[in-house]
Amino acid sequence: MKDWFLAAGERGNLATSIPDWSAGNRVxxxxxxxxxxxxxxxxxxxxxxxxxxxxxxxxxxxxxxxxxxxxxxxxxxxxxxxxxxxxxxxxxxxxxxxxxxxxxxxxxxxxxxxxxxxxxxxxxxxxxxxxxxxxxxxxxxxxxxxxxxxxxxxxxxxxxxxxxxxxxxxxxxxxxxxxxxxxxxxxxxxxxxxxxxxxxxxxxxxxxxxxxxxxxxxxxxxxxxxxxxxxxxxxxxxxxxxxxxxVCGPHSVQVLRTYPDAHFEFDFAPHGEFSIARGYTKALRRARRLIYLEDQYLWSKNVSQLFAEALRANPDLHLIAVVPRHPDVDGRLALPPNQVGRQQAIETCRQADPDRVHVFDLENHEGTPVYVHAKVCVIDDVWASVGSDNFNRRSWTHDSELSCAVLDDTGEFARDLRLRLLREHLDRAEDGSEDDDLVDPADAVSAVIRSAQALQDWHDGGRTGPRPPGRLRPHQPERLGALTRIWAEPMYRAVYDPDGRNYRDRLRRRW
The missing domain is CATH 3.30.870.10 (Endonuclease Chain A)
Known part of the structure; x- marks a missing residue:
């Protein structure tokens, strides 16, 4: 457990009374x-x-x-x-x-x-x-x-x-x-x-x-x-x-939180708590084959740098990300700051190796985009996390957030969570009878790419003939003009993705 979970003292908040982690759960x-x-x-x-x-x-x-x-x-x-x-x-x-x-x-x-x-x-x-x-x-x-x-x-x-x-x-x-x-x-x-x-x-x-x-x-x-x-x-x-x-099951759970280092103090977190950021940082450094994530806001350069570092350190590692096709807002002022952060995050990951970064969005069978609000991460089919936190600086430092990381002795929870999500996204049988090319992470990457590209080709071809199975399509990051970026980037950093750390930790780039 200490290889993946934050050990005693690594949470960075000695004032809380929650345990390091809890064993014997059913999740x-x-x-x-x-x-x-x-x-x-x-x-x-x-x-x-x-x-x-x-x-x-x-x-x-x-x-x-x-x-x-x-x-x-x-x-x-x-x-x-x-x-x-x-x-x-x-x-x-x-x-x-x-x-x-x-x-x-x-x-x-x-x-x-x-x-x-x-x-x-x-x-x-x-x-x-x-x-x-x-x-x-x-x-x-x-x-x-x-x-x-x-x-x-x-x-x-x-x-x-x-x-x-x-x-x-x-x-x-x-x-x-x-x-x-x-x-x-x-x-x-x-x-x-x-x-x-x-x-x-x-x-x-x-x-x-x-x-x-x-x-x-x-x-x-x-x-x-x-x-x-x-x-x-x-x-x-x-x-x-x-x-x-x-005790009732095989799963160990670590409760992770974000509380900012604010101008007031919580008694239980007088200098804030950034165990979500710390927990992900520790787990991502152990990634070797596949990081699978679903997220509403994959739009922080600070966070995406962790993915890029993992990709550079491990040549067999792939990243699959499922994100919304569009932000949840329209408008000339609200939309560009939502777009610029995701564009920066995806570019940062792809600079490590564009062939190992795979970003998709989701639609239903009628072709309407599905808003991905999930906050899920599965690493190497071993460590899994589900919570309220998005992959951005706001969630990791500024707002209050709550996530649960889950491990078990065999890795079945993490693998089964990934498979359940992919079965739905690829229109596979719920009973797992069509999982042959999904169980191994390398095979799963190829299967997802094939399915998403087939659906994209069907759309590009005028939607003629039967609709291919699957609901994922390759995500096309927004391209913003230079003039828009001049004002959208500062607004994105100040309003949409602010930093809740003290200035000392910001300068040291420490969670």
Whole structure:
């Protein structure tokens, strides 16, 4: 484990009480929001009086349905609170709705849960321009710890997330770039975790909940508004933390986080925590054959340099990246800064060896681009990570993030996660009966390239004849003019991909 996971002291944050890692877990990837929401609803509906439901999120829409016939997120959590479940939530206070954020939605979800007897706090303890981006649900059964479960990954409790393998989008959609249509197809992944690691994720929630830093310390206007609407600004007492759940499986889990080095201090991370960046850095240095990743924002030169270094050091190493075809926004001002970062990141990787860097985007069978929101990385079919963090400097230094790295004795988890994702992207049988050219990493690279090129050739040929199987196409990086880059690059660095480290660590290029 010490070869891949961060060992004692390598986390860089001695103030936290979470363990280095937790062994003996059972971890299951839940691919697609519809799968996750259905499992979440099943677990929450089984909670009774005295059980505990804790959650953190970037955005929560109270009316988002967890199943076709309901209930909504608000109804699910409110019914639990009325049954006597201890429901506590931390939502990012968010920027204003008029800037396409979720201030009112997060507030309304919190108000509904509080009216039912739970407690939800709007948390603004972030760097200027930052956000709380963790997506976590922890469910504890103090009288039956073997039933404890936690969910962590990239899926928010909000609109547009409840899509499935057909990728025709969530009927309750958010507005995005017109390229994705009125009902944007959405690809995402969440982990379902049983075992002792649930205790580490419970501690992650409790550290933020009990920290004494004021919730709205950065905004006097927000403080006045919250006082006028009598918002809950004082966290209530949490029930005692139960012992860790019993050992139940073969997987070891390391909980990785980002907390910035801000002008205020968390007691549990007084100088921030960059264990996500450190965890990836350590794992990438061990990569020898294949780095497989899916990411919403592969757009940071700082991060892509790690991939480039790994490629230069290992001549047999390949990189496969699945990214969105288009950013989620349109507009002359918003679009170029989103494009310039990805262009720089891909160019940095390809400078190491263009023949070993393979970048694809995703579409459904109707040809509509699928928005890739997943944050997944699999290295050599041994180490896997799923979380809220994207491959950019913002996620690794500036916002609050949460990721879970997973190892097992045989590497089956990491390999099976990669195979499950590729089966869907290449239209292969779900039972693995068509995996012959996917199991070996070198063969998988060739298979993905062939499939994506066949689909691209079909499009280039006027889409005549049967559509080839598969949903991946070679990604064509955007080309921006020199004048656009002059203003887009500084805006990208300052606003879209800021640095949350102190100046000393920036100068030393240290996470």
């Amino acid at each position: 299951e990837p839940l691919i697609h929001g519809a799968t996750y929401f259905d499992r979440l609803a099943t677990e929450v509906e089984a909670l009774g009086a005295g059980d505990q439901l804790f959650f953190t999120d970037w955005r929560g829409d109270p009316d988002e349905k967890v199943r076709d016939a309901g209930p909504t997120i608000a109804e699910l959590f409110c019914r639990a609170a009325r049954r006597g479940v201890v429901v506590k939530g931390l939502m990012w206070r968010s920027h204003l709705d008029k800037f396409a954020y979720s201030e009112e939605e997060n507030q309304h979800l919190g108000d509904a849960i509080e009216a039912a007897g739970g407690e939800v706090l709007l948390d603004q303890r972030v760097r200027f321009g930052g956000s709380h981006h963790q997506k976590l649900v922890v469910i504890r059964h103090p009288r039956a710890p073997e039933r404890d479960v936690a969910f962590a990954g990239g899926i928010d409790l909000c609109h547009s997330r409840r899509d499935d393998a057909h990728h025709r989008g969530d009927a309750q959609a958010v507005q995005m770039s017109s390229a994705y249509g009125d009902r944007p197809p959405w690809h995402d992944v969440q982990l379902c975790i049983h075992g002792p690691a649930v205790g580490a994720l419970d501690t992650t929630f409790r550290e933020r909940w009990t920290d004494p830093a004021p919730l709205d310390m950065l905004s006097p206007i927000a403080w006045v508004v919250d006082k006028l609407r009598r918002a809950d600004l004082s966290p209530g007492e949490l029930p005692p933390q139960p012992p860790d759940p019993p």
